[in-house]
Amino acid sequence: MSAVVCEAVCRTFHQGDALITGLDHVSLEIQPGEFLCLSGPSGSGKTTLLNAIGALDTPDGGEITVGGQRLGSLSRAELAELRLRRIGFVFQAYNLIPVLTARENVEFVMQVQGLSAARRRAVADEMLAAVGLAGLEERRPAQLSGGQQQRVAVARAVASGPDLVLADEPTANLDSHSSAHLMDLFEQLNGERGVTFVIATHDPGVMGYARRLVRMLDGRVVADEAQTPQRMAHE
Numbered sequence: 001m002s003a004v005v006c007e008a009v010c011r012t013f014h015q016g017d018a019l020i021t022g023l024d025h026v027s028l029e030i031q032p033g034e035f036l037c038l039s040g041p042s043g044s045g046k047t048t049l050l051n052a053i054g055a056l057d058t059p060d061g062g063e064i065t066v067g068g069q070r071l072g073s074l075s076r077a078e079l080a081e082l083r084l085r086r087i088g089f090v091f092q093a094y095n096l097i098p099v100l101t102a103r104e105n106v107e108f109v110m111q112v113q114g115l116s117a118a119r120r121r122a123v124a125d126e127m128l129a130a131v132g133l134a135g136l137e138e139r140r141p142a143q144l145s146g147g148q149q150q151r152v153a154v155a156r157a158v159a160s161g162p163d164l165v166l167a168d169e170p171t172a173n174l175d176s177h178s179s180a181h182l183m184d185l186f187e188q189l190n191g192e193r194g195v196t197f198v199i200a201t202h203d204p205g206v207m208g209y210a211r212r213l214v215r216m217l218d219g220r221v222v223a224d225e226a227q228t229p230q231r232m233a234h235e
């Protein structure tokens, strides 16, 4: 079964009297375990596509299937369940909860999923250690650097055990060292746990990690190519 299938997905935005094309008949099939980057100029539809695949936004044409489930046929509660259990989001604004510690932020989704306190803590600490934040579990977001906050967001996104991670410009606020560290972590999760990654980015270093590069322009897919991945150098 494919991880994601997009069939002729369209999304049009209304701005006053103007119609703005977000997505124009996007068709794309992504297999489990793929490591895919979406590239393309600003406004080409990358974020709109990630939002649609993640069921954060509803297309006005076409069909999206995630893990065999047709999004258009799911209720709001079923969509929420899909987002909670199957999808990890790493979006640019980290969306960490400021009053919670790093550990509590990572535990949050697992708490909603109903895991026991002991299990949550064990998984949260394991994930924070995996992203290089061992010892900083008790810090609140404001006491962490931008790169560290981004890594908390990654730990949170993967702690719930998603099959699919959607990342929108995950390195936009990171220095080159943190970017390389983050991408190595994504690659590790992809290789060891088979998590599917779909990453929207302008960063050539990030694109280098992809085994498949999908280029968008004006809401359409204009190129879709396999490539040999290349890691970023650590400085």
Ligand SMILES: Nc1ncnc2c1ncn2[C@@H]1O[C@H](COP(=O)(O)OP(=O)(O)OP(=O)(O)O)[C@@H](O)[C@H]1O
Binding pocket: 013, 014, 015, 020, 021, 022, 040, 041, 042, 043, 044, 045, 046, 047, 048, 049, 200
């Ligand atoms: N909520 C919205 N209301 C109106 N227009 C929107 C909305 N969201 C996106 N658009 C428009 O849809 C098009 C695609 O935008 P999108 O954000 O998906 O592009 P992008 O490739 O992610 O760009 P960037 O690289 O700058 O993040 C753009 O023309 C954008 O202005």
